Amino acid sequence: MAELGSFVLLLALALSGYSFLVGLIALIRKQPGSERLSETARRAGIASFGAVFVGAVVLVTSAFRNDFSISYILHHSNRDLPLPYKFATLWSGQEGSLLFWSLLLSGYGLVLRLRHKTDVRLFAHASVVIAAVQVFFLLLLNFAAKPFAVIQGSVPPDGNGLNPLLQYPEMVIHPPMLYLGYVGFTVPFAFALGALAMKYPGEKWIYITRRWTMVTWGFLTCGVFLGAHWAYSVLGWGGYWGWDPVENASLMPWLVGTAFLHSVMMQEKRGMLKTWNMWLVFGTFWLAILGTFLTRSGIISSVHAFAQSSIGDWFFWFLIVSLGTFTFFFIKNRSHLRSEHKLESLISRESSFLFNNLLFVLACFTVLWGTWFPKISELAQSKKVTVGAAFYNKVTIPVALLLLLLTAVGPLLAWRKTSFESLKRNFLWPSLGALAVGIVLVGLGVKPWNDVSYFYALVAAMLAALVAFTVISEFIRGGRVISGHTGENLAASMVRLWHRNTRRYGGYIVHFGVALVFIGILGTPFNDSKEKPMGFGDKMALGPYTLLSRSSTQEENANYSTDLAIIQVFKGDKQIDTLYPESRYYTASQQQQHVPAIRSTLKEDLYVVFEGKDPDTGYPIIKAHLNPMVSWIWIGLIVMVFGTILSLVPNAAPMRATVRESDEARVPAHAAPVGAGD
Amino acid sequence: MLFSFIRENFRTHRLHLIPALLVGVLLLLGAGDDSARIDRIGHQLMCVCGCNQVLLECNHVGCSYSTRMRDELTAAVTRSDSDNNVVQWFIQTYGTTVLTVPTDHGFSRVAWIMPYLALILGIGLVVLIVAVWKKRPLVAHASMPTAVRGVELDRFRDQARRETEL
Numbered sequence: 001m002a003e004l005g006s007f008v009l010l011l012a013l014a015l016s017g018y019s020f021l022v023g024l025i026a027l028i029r030k031q032p033g034s035e036r037l038s039e040t041a042r043r044a045g046i047a048s049f050g051a052v053f054v055g056a057v058v059l060v061t062s063a064f065r066n067d068f069s070i071s072y073i074l075h076h077s078n079r080d081l082p083l084p085y086k087f088a089t090l091w092s093g094q095e096g097s098l099l100f101w102s103l104l105l106s107g108y109g110l111v112l113r114l115r116h117k118t119d120v121r122l123f124a125h126a127s128v129v130i131a132a133v134q135v136f137f138l139l140l141l142n143f144a145a146k147p148f149a150v151i152q153g154s155v156p157p158d159g160n161g162l163n164p165l166l167q168y169p170e171m172v173i174h175p176p177m178l179y180l181g182y183v184g185f186t187v188p189f190a191f192a193l194g195a196l197a198m199k200y201p202g203e204k205w206i207y208i209t210r211r212w213t214m215v216t217w218g219f220l221t222c223g224v225f226l227g228a229h230w231a232y233s234v235l236g237w238g239g240y241w242g243w244d245p246v247e248n249a250s251l252m253p254w255l256v257g258t259a260f261l262h263s264v265m266m267q268e269k270r271g272m273l274k275t276w277n278m279w280l281v282f283g284t285f286w287l288a289i290l291g292t293f294l295t296r297s298g299i300i301s302s303v304h305a306f307a308q309s310s311i312g313d314w315f316f317w318f319l320i321v322s323l324g325t326f327t328f329f330f331i332k333n334r335s336h337l338r339s340e341h342k343l344e345s346l347i348s349r350e351s352s353f354l355f356n357n358l359l360f361v362l363a364c365f366t367v368l369w370g371t372w373f374p375k376i377s378e379l380a381q382s383k384k385v386t387v388g389a390a391f392y393n394k395v396t397i398p399v400a401l402l403l404l405l406l407t408a409v410g411p412l413l414a415w416r417k418t419s420f421e422s423l424k425r426n427f428l429w430p431s432l433g434a435l436a437v438g439i440v441l442v443g444l445g446v447k448p449w450n451d452v453s454y455f456y457a458l459v460a461a462m463l464a465a466l467v468a469f470t471v472i473s474e475f476i477r478g479g480r481v482i483s484g485h486t487g488e489n490l491a492a493s494m495v496r497l498w499h500r501n502t503r504r505y506g507g508y509i510v511h512f513g514v515a516l517v518f519i520g521i522l523g524t525p526f527n528d529s530k531e532k533p534m535g536f537g538d539k540m541a542l543g544p545y546t547l548l549s550r551s552s553t554q555e556e557n558a559n560y561s562t563d564l565a566i567i568q569v570f571k572g573d574k575q576i577d578t579l580y581p582e583s584r585y586y587t588a589s590q591q592q593q594h595v596p597a598i599r600s601t602l603k604e605d606l607y608v609v610f611e612g613k614d615p616d617t618g619y620p621i622i623k624a625h626l627n628p629m630v631s632w633i634w635i636g637l638i639v640m641v642f643g644t645i646l647s648l649v650p651n652a653a654p655m656r657a658t659v660r661e662s663d664e665a666r667v668p669a670h671a672a673p674v675g676a677g678d
Numbered sequence: 679m680l681f682s683f684i685r686e687n688f689r690t691h692r693l694h695l696i697p698a699l700l701v702g703v704l705l706l707l708g709a710g711d712d713s714a715r716i717d718r719i720g721h722q723l724m725c726v727c728g729c730n731q732v733l734l735e736c737n738h739v740g741c742s743y744s745t746r747m748r749d750e751l752t753a754a755v756t757r758s759d760s761d762n763n764v765v766q767w768f769i770q771t772y773g774t775t776v777l778t779v780p781t782d783h784g785f786s787r788v789a790w791i792m793p794y795l796a797l798i799l800g801i802g803l804v805v806l807i808v809a810v811w812k813k814r815p816l817v818a819h820a821s822m823p824t825a826v827r828g829v830e831l832d833r834f835r836d837q838a839r840r841e842t843e844l
């Protein structure tokens with residue numbers, strides 16, 4: 001099996017190399033016959049997917065067959081590993097995850113190459129760029145991080161097992177989502193570089209890549225949030241985001257990608273920000289690679305990082321080469337990127353996008369700065385420092401709140417210029433609603449003058465309410481207009497409104513999801529926790545809950561043995577739940593792992609951890625966290641994904657106002673198409 | 679006179695218990711104060727086992743560092759060292775990486791300044807861009823039609839709809 005795997009990866013490298021070189025020659029030559037040459041390059045690119053796919057199948061099959069002669073399988077699997085985790089072995093280690101990356105990239109390349117008739121020449125350019133990136137990853141797989149390397153000497157009877165932290169159902173979903181996002185941003189980058197290199201006329205490439213970008217962004221969003229959920233459910237420290245370098249690595253391309261999704265509208269609608277968009281697309285791709293470099297080079301320490309290896313050098317040079325290539329084409333063809341319109345007013349949609357982009361890029365810079373500062377400090381003063389969560393919380397929260405404000409304000413500003421009357425009409429009720437939310441919260445005991453974190457929580461709540469109210473008012477306002485013209489009820493009218501401009505109203509739903517996420521986050525300052533050894537019958541009071549220890553027990557299966565506490569949860573005198581926090585010992589990897597028990601409600605999470613055993617009494621040490629509002633983060637994610645899917649639905653055909661005979665007299669002859677915008 | 683009054687009452691009303699009570703209260707207050715200090719300082723320190731967690735939140739099973747460091751923190755606070763002395767002791771023992779955030783002096787201050795500097799520069803840049811763009815002439819089109827009608831008019835209508843639809 002190992003020989004077959006190694007062979008197909010070599011074959012994939014040859015095919016991708018052909019696709020890149022011959023595709024490039026065909027683009028440069030511009031002679032008769034170039035089209036045929038280009039076609040062979042395209043087909044080689046398609047075939048490379050088949051080769052990489054077979055390689056991935058071989059690796060997964062080897063995991064299922066417990067083929068411990070393959071070093072990768074020996075180090076990341078064992079006989080008693082449950083089947084889903086054996087499948088997840090593919091992305092659980094350095095070499096396998098690079099193979100998975102290559103598989104996804106060739107998959108994206110396959111779809112792109114099959115759809116080449118949309119615009120043969122542009123797609124040929126993009127195909128060459130993708131082939132170049134694919135060659136890099138296949139070089140790694142063939143020469144630096146071989147997934148099919150065979151161990152020397154006798155084959156051990158069992159493997160070392162999968163890291164216990166990764167033995168969680170979400171690990172079967174989270175990495176693929178994250179990788180689909182990371183890898184997916186190669187496609188918009190490939191189109192952007194292709195369009196720049198060929199001086200592509202017009203903005204059609206933007207329309208073509210828009211869907212790719214949104215799908216990719218959706219995957220990356222899922223990946224980032226599922227990572228947070230995994231950390232919350234598995235790591236047992238009671239939080240979901242620790243500002244670890246690996247978490248930061250996933251956040252940075254997301255921030256820049258989100259900036260691009262917004263600013264690209266300025267290019268579509270107004271022919272502006274062409275240069276900026278080019279750099280944002282490139283920045284997103286580059287940051288995805290940089291994140292991979294961070295996690296795999298060992299240059300920055302992280303609990304999530306892969307083992308230190310030499311592939312960091314490869315990534316470093318790839319980053320340099322990709323930056324150099326993009327800069328070369330930018331300098332060569334920058335005259336092609338001149339803006340077609342000028343800015344007419346500071347209070348306009350265009351301005352809001354500018355500030356939105358500034359804040360997203362600034363947030364990315366802050367995260368990048370914090371992630372790299374330990375290294376910079378080491379170089380500058382030969383002294384390493386830690387940049388922990390307190391730093392990020394202090395410097396990113398104000399930026400996040402400003403972004404939330406723009407999320408509320410931006411969509412309601414008109415293109416070109418917004419009048420005061422329009423501002424008043426659009427914002428009066430949402431602003432009053434947000435103010436009312438603030439007053440209610442102060443009344444409920446959130447005293448912003450007591451602590452700066454309470455102040456931030458209050459402002460975040462008011463801004464999240466403002467976002468929610470503006471989104472709701474936009475749907476109602478648009479729905480009423482349509483309802484007035486068609487006679488449909490408001491709900492049906494709002495569906496029709498969405499269908500008239502799916503991206504706009506899908507985007508609003510994404511914004512609504514963002515507001516929910518912020519509502520979830522703003523509960524953090526009110527977290528509470530307690531810890532104590534709990535013998536039989538011991539009680540612990542936390543917030544409205546009383547925990548009663550009933551027993552602790554031990555269980556064992558082939559994969560792990562576990563210490564298990566049985567904790568009854570009371571609210572007042574009524575028992576409402578029983579929780580089973582665990583401390584597991586994984587046999588193959590000989591590692592211990594807490595498995596928290598979580599009782600989740602819309603108001604708060606009760607998060608109970610089996611921390612260990614008291615050395616004197618042998619009682620389980622139970623740590624209980626009370627985390628308000630956390631569920632809203634995951635609900636917000638679902639809403640964001642739902643909004644993204646809605647925004648991907650094609651628009652309905654433009655609809656003219658249908659005027660009922662009875663209304664004819666009331667509707668002016670020059671009435672605008674319904675749902676046509678601000 | 680006053681002294682004799684106090685002495686008399688001290689015997690008859692068991693007022694001699696008051697000093698003991700006061701000492702007890704002070705001890706309790708002190709204990710409360712210590713735990714608040716431990717909590718405050720413990721959240722400024724990292725566990726150095728590599729888990730990237732704050733000292734008081736490290737929940738690594740069998741972590742050989744956090745238990746020892748917590749004991750050291752309790753001992754230092756009980757000695758009534760000032761917060762700064764306690765932190766300095768940890769820096770000398772474990773290095774500057776024991777702090778959760780960079781300090782506010784020397785080169786480390788750059789870590790704090792840079793994000794705010796970038797924000798100020800960014801806002802300045804956006805304002806400058808807006809100012810320049812407001813003055814910028816439009817890209818000239820070679821063949822601008824003098825009158826718009828028919829298909830051209832439809833095209834402009836489509837453009838207008840596109841530009842205002844979002």
